[in-house]
């Protein structure tokens with residue numbers, strides 16, 4: 001098989017627009033740990049499962065592997081600075097008052113779009129990443145309304161198309177209820 005150009009592949013994968021999340025957990029000594037990801041994804045409603053993947057070279061990997069809980073902060077557009085803070089290698093200081101502590105003990109940042117608290121369900125090999133599957137135990141919607149979007153290596157905003165609530169005119173999704181999806 002021909003060698004894959006990883007830089008080119010990364011650019012292609014960047015065509016898939018995502019939101020941005022900060023995943024938090026606690027180290028064995030109680031210290032709060034956080035990392036910015038766009039690999040967060042919903043997996044299952046019943047049972048309620050979500051996932052994210054973390055680079056094997058990430059400094060926080062060991063802490064996430066040892067922890068049995070994590071929380072997901074789905075970021076609002078106003079939280080770019082917070083996103084950047086936790087995208088730097090382990091330098092982020094948790095400023096007192098900038099977060100609350102959830103029922104599972106992990107940090108929840110105010111002004112997010114939503115929070116999900118999880119118990120770790122499993123870890124799986126994801127090549128140069130480790131995939132963390134979480135069982136959602138608590139979740140709530142926060143006051144923010146505009147998601148932070150990540151596309152092609154840059155942050156952006158989301159705007160709803162005025163026709164997005166109409167059924168597709170070519171019937172291509174006719175067996176797939178878009179209005180019932182999300």
Ligand SMILES: Cc1cc2nc3c(=O)[nH]c(=O)nc-3n(C[C@H](O)[C@H](O)[C@H](O)COP(=O)(O)O)c2cc1C
Pocket residue numbers: 020035036037038039040053054055057058059060061083084086087088089090091150
């Ligand atoms: C928008 C965005 C999305 C990211 N998504 C991921 C991701 O899904 N998985 C990952 O391992 N790193 C991701 N990163 C990079 C980490 O946030 C970054 O490597 C961080 O420095 C890791 O911290 P650590 O090395 O202290 O563990 C992302 C960064 C940004 C800005």
